Amino acid sequence: xxxxCAVLWKSVLALLGETFWIQCGVRQGGxxxxxxxxxxxxxxxxxxxxxxxxxxxGNIFIxxxxxxxxxxxxxxxxxxxxKNGQQLSxxxxxxxx
Numbered sequence: 001x002x003x004x005c006a007v008l009w010k011s012v013l014a015l016l017g018e019t020f021w022i023q024c025g026v027r028q029g030g031x032x033x034x035x036x037x038x039x040x041x042x043x044x045x046x047x048x049x050x051x052x053x054x055x056x057x058g059n060i061f062i063x064x065x066x067x068x069x070x071x072x073x074x075x076x077x078x079x080x081x082x083k084n085g086q087q088l089s090x091x092x093x094x095x096x097x
Contacts, residue, residue: 003021003022004019004020004021005019005020005021005022006018006019006020037069040095041066043091043095044064044071044088044091045063045064045066047087047088047090047091048063048064048073048084048087048088049061049063051063051083051084051087053075053079053080053081053083053084053087054074054075054076054080054084055074055075055076062074063075063084064084071088073085073088
């Protein structure tokens with residue numbers, strides 16, 4: 001089931017942009033949204049942890065900081081940061097993004 005949508009540009013004048021079809025995805029605020037996002041983020045965190053590139057705070061390994069839908073990659077070197085970025089790129093490719 002696809003949704004026919006349009007962007008509301010100015011709420012006072014009710015100007016709508018061109019309509020478009022949404023054929024996949026989860027509605028913002030939908031019941032499944034947080035659950036599906038947490039599954040995705042878990043895959044990302046696990047892959048970054050397993051890569052071994054990141055920093056240590058004491059004896060705790062930290063490869064990224066996540067807040068809401070933002071991801072900050074951490075590394076002691078440019079090489080490690082580049083490797084973490086490549087890791088994310090591979091994950092997104094495998095998940096179909």
